[in-house]
Amino acid sequence: MSILERDKMLEMYETMVRIRAFEKRAEELFLDNKIPGFIHLYIGEEAIAAGVMAHLRPDDFITSTHRGHGHMLAKGADSKPMMAELFGKKTGYCKGKGGSMHIMNFELGVLGANGEVAGGLPIAAGAGMAIAMIKKTDQVVVCFFGDGASNRGAFHEALNWAKVYNLPIVFVVENNCYASTACTHETTSVEDIAVRGQGYNIEGITIDGNDVLEVYETAGKAIKKAREGGGPTIIEAKTYRLKGHFVGDPQKYRGEVEVKEKWPGEPIGRFENFLREKGVLDDVSKEEIWKKYEAEIEKAIAFSQESPYPAPEEALTDLFVDDTGYDY
């Protein structure tokens, strides 16, 4: 194993740990009524964001979903304004106007988490057009969405569109077995969502989304292809939603046993075992990494709690560029 590979693996492991540390505390804070609204956790799906984002440049774009904390963190978000946004504070990435479901940062190339299932697909299509047809740069777009989105019209329109214009888009469907409370195999006509790519003449690949190395390898090829003008790919990363649809979900649609049986397959533990076998990780370094990110998240929480709420009247700004509190 080369040093480069070692560093990349550790980088991905750290990304996964950082996301998990964030999500565990976000869950606790929500249950403790510190975070308003709804939050949707990425616990158990961290390998996908980590493996894909390891290939992206700062100037590449992503579109995310309502379950988007992991994507945003992996694309380089600072945990302080990230957590502050969940709290609805003025210091949040969106000054408290978006919250968990709409967290975004254009400078990081994150064109939005999205409260609408499949809402990011048309946006990704447009970013792809701008890059490939007008600006003619070698940027790429990675469009994350869930299995549920693949049953919406926007998915089908966007795949056709991306192929027609040969756009540099990698579609990443995170198949976590549930679309809100609906079981995916009961609501989806195909076993593997990636086969839907065939209908649009797009290469589709189904992978184990809980294996970060498989995600890394597959995404690397697809992103390279997109960057070099080879057009779109659809990657289906099979995973499992270990938590409810949202924090507080009574989960009447599945039993505790099912979830319990899925925990041993979660991606961080699996990757840890691999890294130990390769001699890249041991108990000491593991603890150091966890402590590092747990400390980072505690600082982010303290920052969020100390931060002020935005003034109520600031609700009248930011609709248009030149508005200063006008009620249109």
Added chain:
Amino acid sequence: MGEITFSDAICRALKEEMAKDPTIFTYGEDIAKQGGIFGQYKGLLGSYSDRVIDTPISEEVIYGSAVGAALAGTRPVVEFHFSDFLFTGITAIVNQVMKIRYMSGGQGSLPIVFRGPDGRGKSAAAQHSQSIESIFMHVPGIKVASPAFPKDIYGLLKTALTGDDPVMIFEHKMLYGFKEEVPDEEFFIPFGKAEKKREGDDVTVVAMSRMVHESLKAAEELAKEGIECEVLDLRSLVPWDKEAVLESVKKTGRLVTVHETWRRCGWGAELAATVQEEAFDYLDGPVLRVGGRNVPDPFSPPQEEFVMPNKDWVVKEVKKFFA
């Protein structure tokens, strides 16, 4: 100064701004090779073949892609083909375009122009005739205009193409061939400014789009009977020129709003409510509204005629003040 059509004015504004800004591009159904469903973009493809793009019939992506294109550093100009089809991809507009800048806390700008035909008058029936501008006045998040004259579509489009906010421009399909003299020098018309098309002391008539023409005809007819109407062309709806309307109403004491869209919950109702709130003491009578009848658009010519407002409706309404 030469006479040009409404369509010519659109193409002129687009060509001028596309020449200046290489990030402006326009796309939609039937616009490149065909030159628009009414031939309204004739010659545009020849000038900028790589930036005038025919798309699949995929409205949700046509509209929603504008967000991604704008955030990736370009200025998309989206042709919506028929206003009726905005409903086909309405979620991309209402839930994405109209919200994303606000939800982001004002990060960056969102320079997007939506434009295309609306309106009745060609027996296009219920799915190709609707005027839906009031909906975009109700939901916050996009600037709205619906000009009546070539110089106004030119000037407003120029402003939209160089601005930083999402804009929706409705162009009445019966106006594309309308001609007038337009100055050769470039000029810009701001959103939110009405234009006084006729002076009068007796009644204020506020109209937009094709109904400005009907209102002017009505005013001419009423003048023969000694009733002088002040006709305001609102030109844009979000923001709308409240000051100009109030100033005129304070002078005349009477207001009639005129739009082709359905009378029920049309923008005339919003103007009426605002005027009674802010100029009640100046009013000599209730605010009256002219608007289309509250049915889907019928196909048969005499029926279409029956549901669509014209100058006679305006005359009839104005005369109610003096009955």
